[in-house]
Amino acid sequence: MRAIAVVNQKGGCGKTTTAINLAAFLARAGRPTLVVDMDPQGHATLGLVRTADELSATIYDVFEARLDGRPASLRDVTLHVGENLDLVPSNIRLSAVPEISAGVAGREALLAELVAAERTRYDYLIVDCPPAVGMLTFNALLACTEAIVPIEPGFFSLHGVAKLLETLDMLARNAGHVIVPRALMTFYCGRTQFAREIREEIRRHLEGRCFQTVIRHSVKLAEAASHALPISEYCRHSVGFDDYAQLSAEVLEAEEWLLSPRVTDDGVVFAFDAPGAREVHLAGDFNGWEVEGQQMEAAGRHWKSVLKLDPGRYRYRYVVDGEWRNDPLNAEVEPAPFGGYNSVVVVREPPADHQSLDGGPIDG
Numbered sequence: 001m002r003a004i005a006v007v008n009q010k011g012g013c014g015k016t017t018t019a020i021n022l023a024a025f026l027a028r029a030g031r032p033t034l035v036v037d038m039d040p041q042g043h044a045t046l047g048l049v050r051t052a053d054e055l056s057a058t059i060y061d062v063f064e065a066r067l068d069g070r071p072a073s074l075r076d077v078t079l080h081v082g083e084n085l086d087l088v089p090s091n092i093r094l095s096a097v098p099e100i101s102a103g104v105a106g107r108e109a110l111l112a113e114l115v116a117a118e119r120t121r122y123d124y125l126i127v128d129c130p131p132a133v134g135m136l137t138f139n140a141l142l143a144c145t146e147a148i149v150p151i152e153p154g155f156f157s158l159h160g161v162a163k164l165l166e167t168l169d170m171l172a173r174n175a176g177h178v179i180v181p182r183a184l185m186t187f188y189c190g191r192t193q194f195a196r197e198i199r200e201e202i203r204r205h206l207e208g209r210c211f212q213t214v215i216r217h218s219v220k221l222a223e224a225a226s227h228a229l230p231i232s233e234y235c236r237h238s239v240g241f242d243d244y245a246q247l248s249a250e251v252l253e254a255e256e257w258l259l260s261p262r263v264t265d266d267g268v269v270f271a272f273d274a275p276g277a278r279e280v281h282l283a284g285d286f287n288g289w290e291v292e293g294q295q296m297e298a299a300g301r302h303w304k305s306v307l308k309l310d311p312g313r314y315r316y317r318y319v320v321d322g323e324w325r326n327d328p329l330n331a332e333v334e335p336a337p338f339g340g341y342n343s344v345v346v347v348r349e350p351p352a353d354h355q356s357l358d359g360g361p362i363d364g
Helices: 015-028 059-067 092-100 107-116 135-142 157-175 193-205 219-226 239-253
Strands: 002-006 033-037 079-082 085-088 124-128 146-151 180-188 210-216 262-264 267-273 280-284 297-299 302-307 312-320 323-325 333-335 341-347
Touching: 002 015, 015 033, 015 085, 015 124, 015 146, 015 180, 015 219, 015 239, 059 092, 059 107, 092 135, 107 135, 135 157, 146 157, 157 180, 180 193, 193 210, 210 239, 219 239, 267 312, 280 302
Parallel strands: 002 124, 002 146, 033 085, 033 124, 146 180, 180 210
Antiparallel strands: 079 085, 262 267, 267 302, 280 312, 297 302, 312 323, 312 341, 333 341
8 A cells, every 4th residue: 555645834825725636536447446535634534524514433333432432433433435445534633632642652643553454455455644744644655655735836846845855854764664755746826937937946955855746736626625525526617627537547657667576577666766866786685695696787867676485574774885785665674783774575375276477476
């Protein structure tokens, strides 16, 4: 399951609109998708549920039960809101979670633990984050391995993104949790020179970490939300429909590179996104941690290796221009003996009647 946080500490930049509509188009493409509303304002809930004010149970109830030591799961409060599309709702009560969890060890990982139980049910998890960096946002980030950062074309946009990237770097250093961020331009009006200049400035500063898609200003997007519908169900003939359809296509196109490592008939596929790198090597238990002769194959900005591995548990890291890094797409890590974190992949024994042509495992 790909887990994507839609996050920016700045409000009013289109986070909820992006979470709702991206999820709807992914579901429309046949990908079972779960939206988790982590904003106490509950706007993603309002944008998908007509009777949001009448909900008796939300994600707050799941958190409260877990903090009290009672069994609870996201499934207890999940609503089915469309074909292939489910929602874990929220409301203002969620704002009490930081207070009632004060002093509780591991409280920032509550959502990650809950999400782990849902990984086989969905292809995509989309988390709508609150417009602040706090306990709820850290919960969202620790449950995800990717982040979409909506940015409106304004003077303070780059400063806000820089602060968010600092937060992601802190998570990587202190928790060993690496998130792949990509910026998304929203509320774009290409008729103004200022908007075009901001777009190019963002792309220059965040080279390789921006979506090509831009979300243009569209009143239909606001109208759709007021009817508790994604744009895909409200108005097919609008720029909002076209833009979010294009964004979902761009997200889906990245599946090959953002689902790593994965086990296939050909072996275990390791993929790494390193625009501008001169060389990337793959080292781990499977090759004695040797770097020489282990160069990955370059394909544009991406690097790829396919290895035949016997069933077992393997530790590995990437070496990018001489710098050792863990896998930003793999949440399974363990402390490395010489500092930092190693990524971990487990290759399981295939069922007796489910083997590839050469007898190797095809299901990890």
